[in-house]
Amino acid sequence: MHLGGGGTTLREVLQSYTTHFQWTGNLEHDITTFLLTNNHPNTAVHAQKVGQEAERIAFKYYSDTKTAKAAGLLHDISAVIPPNKRADVAEELGLEVLKEEKIFPLIAHQKLSRVMAEDIFAITNEEILSAVECHTTLKKAATKMDKILFVADKIEWDQPGAPPYLNTISSQLEVSLEHAAFAYISYLWERKETLKVVHPWLRDAYNELKQINPH
C-alpha cells in the first residue's frame, strides 16, 4: 500500500511497531499483544473495556455486537505513535491534517488508528473504520456505530476514577444514542474556552445534535 507523494509505504512507517509481532488472527488477542509489546499496557486495558462497553451498547440498540466490539478494541491502536510525532506521521501517510490537529496532535490519533486498523489489522469493514476514525470528535451525519463507539469511549474513559459526566451520559443513554452523545459533547461545549482546540468535526456534531436536544 503506497501512500502520500513521497512513495512511503504505511508498512515502512509503521515497521518499528510491528517487527517481532506474531499474529494469531484473533483480533482481541492480537490487539492486546500489539499494545503490550509496544509498552502501552494501560491502552490495552482501556481497549478491552471500550470493546465490552461498545458491545453492551450495541446490544441495547440492536446493532451488531461483534462489529462494535472490534471498533472498541481497535480505536486507540495509534497510541503507540508518540503524540509529538502523530501530525508528521499522518502527513507522511498522505492524510489530511487539519490545523487544529497540528496544534493539538492528540486529536489526530483517531485518523491514524483508522489507517493502522486497515493496514496492520486488515480491517475492511467501513462501519468499524468510520467509527474508529471519529471516536474522539464524532462528526456530522454520524452512523449508529460511530455513536456507539463514541459513547462507549467516553463512558470507559482512559483516565483514573469515574468521568465527571458519567451520570448524565448514562441516564441519557436510556433515552437514545443521540442524547448520550450530546450529553458528552455539551459537557465539552460548556468548557470549550478551556479546550486547546475545537475540532471542526466536533462543532458539526454539536450543531447537528443540538437540534434534537433543544434544552
Ligand SMILES: [Fe+2]
Ligand atoms: Fe482515543
Ligand SMILES: [Fe+2]
Ligand atoms: Fe479511547
